[in-house]
Amino acid sequence: MDLAAARTRLAAVPDPEIPAISLVELGIVRELRETGAGLEVVLTPTYSGCPATELIADDVRAALAEFGRVTVTMQRSPAWSTDWITPEGREKLQRYGIVPPQCSAEQAIRVVPKLRCPRCDGGRTEQLSRFGSTACKSTWRCIECGEPFEYFKPI
Amino acid sequence: MDAKLNYVLQLADTCLIHAQRLGEWCGHAPVLEEDLALSNMALDLLGQARALLTLAGALEGAGRDEDQLAFLREERDYRNIVLVELPNAAASPSDGSGGRDFALTTLRNAALSLWLELLYERLQASADTELAGIAAKSLKEVRYHRQHSSDWAVRLGDGTAESKARMQAALALLWPYFNELFAAAGVDGTGPAWRELEADWRARWATLMQEAGLSLPRDSAMQPQGHLGVHSEHLGHLLAPMQYLQRAYPGGAW
Incomplete structure (x- = not known):
């Protein structure tokens, strides 16, 4: 084979x-x-x-x-663990409009990260909910361009 | 019943019934984000219950799988704690609430997810490698549940007069049932006795309630015994719609 x-x-x-x-x-x-x-x-x-x-x-x-x-x-x-997502995978997620995990699974829970908008690269964003359309993502929005986006939660 | 099988079923059934109650919010939560959050947490718990029930089926050795254990056991065979089978509201559905009180659900979820976090932390060291693997996986998930539900507990407890009153009422209602979180015996090499979680749980719960501005009720001597198969009148009403399809069409599968 x-x-x-x-x-x-x-x-x-x-x-x-x-x-x-x-x-x-x-x-x-x-x-x-x-x-x-x-x-x-x-x-x-x-x-x-x-x-x-x-x-x-x-x-x-x-x-x-x-x-x-x-x-x-x-x-x-x-x-x-999200630590196992490959570098190519992270890049593709980002291009798709889903921000890839910004820290390792171990550091994940304690802090809400500062994220940049994957669409306009704006730095003013806020978390709307810790859960999103699937369990692995949380829901965010960009205050600058007004668009919603998702974040792949570190786990 | 074998002590190890009993121990696994107590946890599996608690996850399964808690998932059912959270799932009742699907399409009814106060805001869309919470609708998704409650459904996601229910799904995680359902996944944990599936893994645990599969393990229970293997321990039992009678050829029963997760579905047969979930859908074909009688009420008295269920080993979940009574806390999780209580309805999502104290009031009757006819009061306009639809039988759902977000304060009660939030408070129960905060209590349960903290308890599950403490339990799974210890279960990771189980000599049963399958159980240890389930615990390690589930721990990652319930940490998010605990954080999310704790945030809401503080937000509502420390919120408006109305939200605070409803949280305090929910705490008064659920408080005696929390005693059962520490009731089940441990099994050497399998998992800790639940009472080993009590000091940690009560300390962290007291901190959370203080942050939420809620006062702890007086200790209750009530000892619910769902973990021994003695349930409230609510479990049967939950199982009937959950089980009817498999009972009406035995062996039906996707």
């Missing part, structure tokens, strides 16, 4: 909720390996209740179908 080709194919599978970045860039792909029966992909879910988990497993199976039997294994430990 051409494992390199499978790896390339897997790298192109987008996150279903934030299609601007791939699952690999999101840092949830732990492993891709060949087993006696075909391929095994090990994924780490982002949030316990993320409703996209099943969809992600389906997308991975569909993308790799031509390489044979695909088993998707969910591995909870060690817990996924």
Whole structure:
């Protein structure tokens, strides 16, 4: 089997909720390996209740179908962290209008960060809610351009 | 019942029923941002309950999965604390509130998320690697819940005369039920007895209430026993709509 080709194919599978970045860039792909029966992909879910988990497993199976039997294994430990989002992933989030995590997961909870607007680069922004359209994001607005935007919470 | 299975079910069911009550706000919260926040927290807790129920099913060894445990057990088999099954409002739904009181929900969520944070911190050291993994993951999530609900508790407690009165009333109503947060026994190698959380929880709760300008009621001797399967009249009314589909169409799956 051409494992390199499978790896390339897997790298192109987008996150279903934030299609601007791939699952690999999101840092949830732990492993891709060949087993006696075909391929095994090990994924780490982002949030316990993320409703996209099943969809992600389906997308991975569909993308790799031509390489044979695909088993998707969910591995909870060690817990996924936004520290695992790749530099390319962070850049793509920013361009997409979602500010990537501004600090490591460990420092995350205590302070509300100072964010720059991803649209107009304005420095006067405010947090509207610690939760957003998905559990992984909080809701913000830019006071300068008036546009709302989201922030990928460090976890 | 096996002590370890019982311990896991007490936590799993508490997460599941708390998630159901938070989920009742979906489409009804005072502002859109809170609608999203309450739904997101409910989803996190539901995810935690799913992982814990899956583990419970494995410990039980009878071939039951998370769905069968959630949808096919009777009221008395549930091990959640009574605090989480209480309705979202003390008053009846006919008073125009729709049966939902944001003050009560906020206060309960602040109490529960602080408790879960303290519990998960300790559970990370469980000798059961699956349980330790669930705890490490869940801890990250409930820290956000605790921060969010504490902020609201202060904002409402230290807010208008109306919001303060409603928070104080919610505290008076829920206060005796908090006793059960420290009731369940621990299991060696699996997790701490809940009473080990009590000193930390009470100290941090007192600080939060002080910041919110709310006064603590007098201690109550009430000992609710949901963790032993003895529930209030409210749990059955919660389980009926939650379980009816699986009972009407046994084995139905997505």
